[in-house]
Amino acid sequence: MLRGVRDRVRATPALARLLSLASLLLVAAAAHSGARTGGLAWLPLLVAGVVLALVTGATTHRWPLPAIWLVVTLLAAASGRLVSTGWLVGALVSGAAALVAALLVDTAPLRRARRPGSRP
Numbered sequence: 001m002l003r004g005v006r007d008r009v010r011a012t013p014a015l016a017r018l019l020s021l022a023s024l025l026l027v028a029a030a031a032h033s034g035a036r037t038g039g040l041a042w043l044p045l046l047v048a049g050v051v052l053a054l055v056t057g058a059t060t061h062r063w064p065l066p067a068i069w070l071v072v073t074l075l076a077a078a079s080g081r082l083v084s085t086g087w088l089v090g091a092l093v094s095g096a097a098a099l100v101a102a103l104l105v106d107t108a109p110l111r112r113a114r115r116p117g118s119r120p
Contacts, residue, residue, distance in 0.1 A: 006057030023053035035076035038083030066098035
């Protein structure tokens with residue numbers, strides 16, 4: 001079922017770009033909301049952005065989601081009042097860990113192809 005959704009989304013490039021942008025905006029809104037208000041109001045936005053990107057297959061790479069999280073969190077921190085330093089540190093550490101994990105997943109096929117003994 002999910003493969004069919006991904007295939008239909010990727011068959012329409014404009015729809016894939018729109019959904020990709022929507023998922024990035026949802027993650028950015030979650031980071032900004034979390035940095036400014038705290039609580040758990042940001043969590044549904046984050047979940048919606050990640051699920052939208054992964055279920056629809058709109059993004060072929062996973063690294064932009066945690067990257068936008070880090071950028072917006074840092075921008076919110078630099079531009080004014082934050083909820084707490086603890087939230088900022090937690091958001092940056094979890095965002096950096098998610099970025100490293102996403103980069104590892106995105107580069108796995110390339111690393112597999114470069115292993116000794118593998119054919120191109």
